[in-house]
Amino acid sequence: MVELKDVSVTYSSGVDALEHVSLKINDGDFAFVVGASGAGKSTLIKLLLKEIDATSGTVTVNGYQLNTLKKKKIPELRRTIGIVFQDFRLISSMTVYDNIAFVLRVINSPKAFIRKRVPYVMGLMGLKEKAHAYPTELSGGEMQRVAIARALVNDPKLIIADEPTGNIDPELSYEIVGLLKTINMQGTTVMMVTHEHELVKRFGGRIISITDGQIVYDDIMEGTDYET
Amino acid sequence: MKLNGIRYLIEQGVENIWKNRMMAFASFCVLLVSLLLVGTSVLAYQNISSMIGGVEAQNEIIVYMNDDTDADKLNEIGSQILTLPNIADVQFYSKEEEYLALKERMADYDVLFDALGDDNPLVDSFRIKVEDITQMNKTVSQLQQLEHIMKINAPYEFVSFLTQLRVILSWVMGALIAAMAIVAIVIISNTTRTSVYARREEIQIMKYVGATDAFIRFPFFIEGMITGFFAGCGALVITWLVYDAIVKIIENQVTLLSIIGIGSIIPFDAIYLYVALAYLLGGALIGAVGSAFSTRKYINV
Numbered sequence: 001m002v003e004l005k006d007v008s009v010t011y012s013s014g015v016d017a018l019e020h021v022s023l024k025i026n027d028g029d030f031a032f033v034v035g036a037s038g039a040g041k042s043t044l045i046k047l048l049l050k051e052i053d054a055t056s057g058t059v060t061v062n063g064y065q066l067n068t069l070k071k072k073k074i075p076e077l078r079r080t081i082g083i084v085f086q087d088f089r090l091i092s093s094m095t096v097y098d099n100i101a102f103v104l105r106v107i108n109s110p111k112a113f114i115r116k117r118v119p120y121v122m123g124l125m126g127l128k129e130k131a132h133a134y135p136t137e138l139s140g141g142e143m144q145r146v147a148i149a150r151a152l153v154n155d156p157k158l159i160i161a162d163e164p165t166g167n168i169d170p171e172l173s174y175e176i177v178g179l180l181k182t183i184n185m186q187g188t189t190v191m192m193v194t195h196e197h198e199l200v201k202r203f204g205g206r207i208i209s210i211t212d213g214q215i216v217y218d219d220i221m222e223g224t225d226y227e228t
Numbered sequence: 229m230k231l232n233g234i235r236y237l238i239e240q241g242v243e244n245i246w247k248n249r250m251m252a253f254a255s256f257c258v259l260l261v262s263l264l265l266v267g268t269s270v271l272a273y274q275n276i277s278s279m280i281g282g283v284e285a286q287n288e289i290i291v292y293m294n295d296d297t298d299a300d301k302l303n304e305i306g307s308q309i310l311t312l313p314n315i316a317d318v319q320f321y322s323k324e325e326e327y328l329a330l331k332e333r334m335a336d337y338d339v340l341f342d343a344l345g346d347d348n349p350l351v352d353s354f355r356i357k358v359e360d361i362t363q364m365n366k367t368v369s370q371l372q373q374l375e376h377i378m379k380i381n382a383p384y385e386f387v388s389f390l391t392q393l394r395v396i397l398s399w400v401m402g403a404l405i406a407a408m409a410i411v412a413i414v415i416i417s418n419t420t421r422t423s424v425y426a427r428r429e430e431i432q433i434m435k436y437v438g439a440t441d442a443f444i445r446f447p448f449f450i451e452g453m454i455t456g457f458f459a460g461c462g463a464l465v466i467t468w469l470v471y472d473a474i475v476k477i478i479e480n481q482v483t484l485l486s487i488i489g490i491g492s493i494i495p496f497d498a499i500y501l502y503v504a505l506a507y508l509l510g511g512a513l514i515g516a517v518g519s520a521f522s523t524r525k526y527i528n529v
Contacts, residue, residue, distance in 0.1 A: 049436065072440075079438035091430050093247045106439040108233045150437070 001027050002048060002158065002191065007057030009043050009213075017043035019213045021057070025191060025206075027157065030184040032200045033193045035210035041193045044210070045162050048191075049081065050074050062157045079107055082151025082188075086163035088143040090135040090150075096122070097131040100149050107154065117153060125149040125179065141172035148179055152188075159183060161192040165199060177203055237443065241450025251423040252455055255515070258419045259459035260466075262412030263511055267467055267503065269408050273401040275494055280394055282492030284361045285316075287390075289368060290381040291354040297376040302352055305374055309354060314367045317357040323350040351378060361387045416514060420452065420522040428526040441527050449520040456515020460507035467503060471496045 002025040009018040018040045025031050035041050046052045047059055050066050059066040062080040069077060090099050101118045109117070122128050125145040135143055144164055151159050161180055165173035177192070177199060184190040194200065200207055204223025209216050245252045291309070293302065302320065309318050327348045331341055358367050368382050424431070434444050478484060478493055485492075496503075 075435075075438040075440045077438075078436060083436050089429060089433050089436075091433060093430075102434075103437045105233075105236055106434065106437055106443060154437070 001025065001060070001062060001189070003058075003060040004047075004054075005058045007047070007054045007059055009040075009047060009052065010055045017213050018047070018054075021210075021213070021215055023208065023215060023218070025189060027189055028184070028187055029206060030181065030190045031192070031206040031208055032203075033191060033208045033210065034195060034197065034200055036195060039210045040213040041195075041210055042162070043213075045083075045160055045193060048160060049083065050077060079154060080157045082154060082156035082159040084144070084147045084151045084159065084161040084164045086166035088135070088140075088147045088167070090143060090146055092135050095132050095134055096127055096138070096146050099135070099146055100153050103150055103154050121149045121153045124152070140168040141175065144168055144172075144176050145179065148176070148183070152183060156188065158189045158191065161190065163194055164192065165194065165196060173199055174202070233443075234446075237446040238450050240447040242454065244447055244451045245454060248423065248426065251419075251426055252451070255416075255419050255423055255452070255455045255519075256459050256462070258415050259456050259511055259515055260462045262408075262416055262514075263459060263463035263507055264466060265408040266405060266412055266510075267463055267507060268470075269401065269405045270506075271467070271471065271499075271503070273397070273405065274499075275492075276397060276401070277394070278494055279492045280390060280397070284387075284390055285357065287357075287361060287383045287387060289356040289358065289364065289371065291356065291371055291374075291377060292379040292381070293352040293354070294376045294378045295351050297352065301376055305376060306354065308374055309356060309371065312367065312370050314358050314360055314363045315356060316359045319355045321353045321355060323348055323352045326350050326353070362391050412514075416518045417522065420515075420518045421525075424448065424519070424522040424526060431523060431526045435527065444527055445520045445523050448523050449516045452515035452517070452519025453512045454515075455519075456511035456513065457508055458511075459515065460509070460511025463511065464504050464507045467507070468496055468500065 002023070004021050004023040007018055007021045008016065010016050021040075021044075033041055033044065043052070047054060047066070048061050050061075050069060054067065061077065064073070064077045064080075066077070091102070094102060097118060100121060101114050104114045104117060119128065119131070122131060125148060127142070127145055127149060130138065130142060130146075135146070138146065144167075148159075148161075148164070151161075159180065164180070165176050168176065173196070180190050180192060181203065201221070202224050204221045206219070207221050208218045293305070297305070306318060306320055309315060327350050330350070331338070334340070356367075356371075358364055364382055364384070364387050368380055371377065371380055431444055475493055475495065
């Protein structure tokens with residue numbers, strides 16, 4: 001669950017990135033966050049990952065009250081969130097398997113569990129054949145599927161996808177959003193940040209639109225071409 | 229952290245060296261050169277200091293005794309000298325033995341000795357070596373308190389020169405060692421920072437997936453420690469070979485050895501354990517701390 005109450009973020013440069021934003025995404029929801037460049041989408045993600053702190057207001061993510069969260073508790077918070085980046089951010093020196101398994105190693109999961117869980121998630125993402133490939137040997141779509149698998153492997157409560165279709169072909173974009181929708185149907189909350197309105201229209205669902213640091217629209221929209 | 233986790237992190241550290249072998253090699257070279265710079269400076273200082281010690285050890289105070297001092301008194305005075313502080317060695321030279329030795333040395337001038345007849349113009353003497361030549365003045369004052377002393381000769385000027393030389397040398401070498409250490413730290417810190425910079429994305433991803441700072445730092449720590457350890461091994465071998473070669477060259481310089489005294493050059497066998505420990509521990513520690521420390525800029529995500 002994500003909840004922002006009257007949150008404002010002002011950077012040290014004086015720029016107001018978010019102004020009096022209130023927002024609630026319940027467990028199991030799927031929400032698109034849309035907005036042009038500089039609207040405040042990235043600030044929102046940084047806020048949820050506690051990369052930055054709110055200047056005012058309160059932020060709650062997966063039960064963690066971020067305003068009062070101690071620095072050493074940040075890893076604990078982040079383990080409840082899976083993050084998918086536009087530029088994939090895979091570790092080039094690791095194989096697909098290791099890029100995914102790495103998340104579980106970070107949280108000290110037992111070896112036996114890692115050996116079972118990673119192939120399972122790779123299977124969900126259609127990556128079984130690519131287990132020993134390195135990121136440079138993959139297509140954009142495959143890289144993003146690895147990134148989603150990595151976000152998913154830890155069974156997080158919330159997945160934040162930051163422009164996950166920004167670097168891939170439109171056809172593959174639908175596939176990626178489809179995967180995120182499928183994950184959401186298993187009960188994981190998904191917040192997908194995008195500026196691709198076409199994509200949003202096609203899939204529909206909850207749309208949160210940010211402009212100049214303020215939420216200007218937050219409602220459910222019917223999709224044009226997607227059956228849940 | 230579980231043992232399983234620690235083993236994984238150690239494996240990661242070892243693996244990272246191979247994966248980032250170019251950067252690891254650069255760190256190795258920088259650490260090697262830095263250790264050599266500091267290590268050779270320290271060894272040079274130790275040896276020059278030991279050489280000065282050798283020269284110092286050859287300086288002695290000569291105490292000439294009154295001609296009428298009898299053997300019992302001389303024995304007593306010899307014992308008294310030994311009880312004084314700062315005395316390393318006392319040798320008695322009887323005037324008879326000295327006269328015979330002089331005659332031998334000047335055999336070509338026996339006419340002179342014939343003219344003297346049975347008169348021995350020499351006097352009995354004590355030759356004293358002190359432990360600390362900077363305290364020589366004090367020792368001479370104490371010797372002057374003794375009875376039956378005719379004259380005391382001490383190499384004040386030379387001692388003063390040696391004392392000054394040692395002070396200057398301590399400052400110069402101290403500054404040099406400090407400068408070398410600073411240069412080494414700057415180079416090492418830049419190299420490890422470059423090495424870490426090359427992997428900043430990896431560090432950031434680790435942070436995003438919930439890795440603790442310790443989890444991220446530990447492989448860097450291990451990596452730096454191993455690189456530093458091998459740099460220490462390299463520095464030890466190079467130092468050993470070069471040191472032995474230099475010692476061999478000096479040992480063949482008879483004139484130089486006669487000035488500084490045989491034994492003033494410290495043989496490598498006598499110090500290799502300290503040198504090895506300093507290089508290996510120093511290398512491993514600098515490598516480990518340097519690498520782990522350099523991650524801090526990218527760890528604050």
